[in-house]
Amino acid sequence: MVELLKGKTSDLVDYQKGAVVSRTLIDKKEGTVTIFSLDKGQGISEHTTPYDAMVQVLDGKAVITISGIDHEIEKDEMIIMPADEPHSLKAVERFKMLLTMIRANRTDVVRKDET
Secondary structure: OOOOOOOHOOOOOOOOOOOOEEEEOOOOOOOEEEEEEEOOOOOOEOOOOOOOEEEEEEEEEEEEEEEOOEEEEOOOOEEOOOOOOOOOEEEOEEEEEEEEEEEOOOOOOOOHHHO
């Protein structure tokens, strides 16, 4: 039987003082969907992945650094982190995000300045 998960997205993970908390909602060979909460000042250190990933902000504000360029992002915004580009994250205030990673061959990312 398939597990049915229903509810307000931002309620699927709680904040913890001084911590980064994650909960994987979907974990398949084709990709993952993970929800994160980060207390103010917490972060995720710089790393790369071989796949594109999309961040959807559910609450708060953070700075996501992609290839050395800072991007401030807040509730109801999203950003795509391209495959093979170094990226990191720092919570400017308490922050929740939904991270969707698709494990597929790299495709071109549509950039705001190209539309």
